[in-house]
Structure formats: structure tokens, C-alpha cells
Amino acid sequence: MKFRKEGNCFIVKLEPGDEVIASLKKFCEEQNVKSGFVQGIGGASECVLGAFDGKTKKYAEKTFHGNFIEILSLAGDVTETGPHLHAVIGGHDFACSGGHVISMTIGVTAELFLFPSEAIPRELDPRFDLKLMKL
Numbered sequence: 001m002k003f004r005k006e007g008n009c010f011i012v013k014l015e016p017g018d019e020v021i022a023s024l025k026k027f028c029e030e031q032n033v034k035s036g037f038v039q040g041i042g043g044a045s046e047c048v049l050g051a052f053d054g055k056t057k058k059y060a061e062k063t064f065h066g067n068f069i070e071i072l073s074l075a076g077d078v079t080e081t082g083p084h085l086h087a088v089i090g091g092h093d094f095a096c097s098g099g100h101v102i103s104m105t106i107g108v109t110a111e112l113f114l115f116p117s118e119a120i121p122r123e124l125d126p127r128f129d130l131k132l133m134k135l
């Protein structure tokens, strides 16, 4: 991983083999980023996406493999519970899939822009068994 700070924005470049959630969590801990907004693109070698089911309160999961998975859009936030990212990915058939990022391993690179904000707490919402933003 490499990064540069431009004003209040961190520009983060991930390398092949880096797992996005773990890398971003470690980066935020090291840079003392409590919360913020994340936007990025890149190429992955493996990606596990989830789709939340409000009735079962669980994620359906699907794993994507490939020698190159286009990360068409990676967006989300960082809060006290760590990164919460969603992604739209595509492949050589030009079809898209998307969902909640459970894990994503970089195949080529990820180019991320992280805009820090004040710390945003989360609280458990018993309706979904999810820790949602407390505003």
C-alpha cells in the first residue's frame, strides 16, 4: 500500500494481494482516521459480495473469481466499526454485479480517495441486528 495526503484527503493505492477491508482498517488506525467517506476504482482477483435480507437479518453471499475483476465503483464509509463498503464489479462479459463488500482481494490495484470526517458512532438497530450510524 502506498498513500499520499492532499489537503484533507488521503489518496491510497493498494497492491496485488491486499485485502481492501483489512488494509483500509489498518490504514485508518495508523493515520488516526475515525470516520470518513471512501470512493475508489481498481481491479480485483477475488471478491465476496453480500446482499442483506431484512427478514433473516443475514447476508446472502456470492464469491467472484477471475484473473481480472473490474472494480467499477467502490464506495462507502469508515466509522468506529471499520470500513463499510459497497461495490459494483464487472468482467469480460461486461455484465455487472454489486453488493456489500465482505472481502475483496486486489489483483492489480485499487485507487482510493478517503475523505476523513468527525467520528461517527454506530448503534445496534435491533430491527436488523446491524450497527447503523447514530446521528
Ligand SMILES: [Zn+2]
Binding pocket: 084, 085, 086, 100, 101
Ligand atoms: Zn453494506
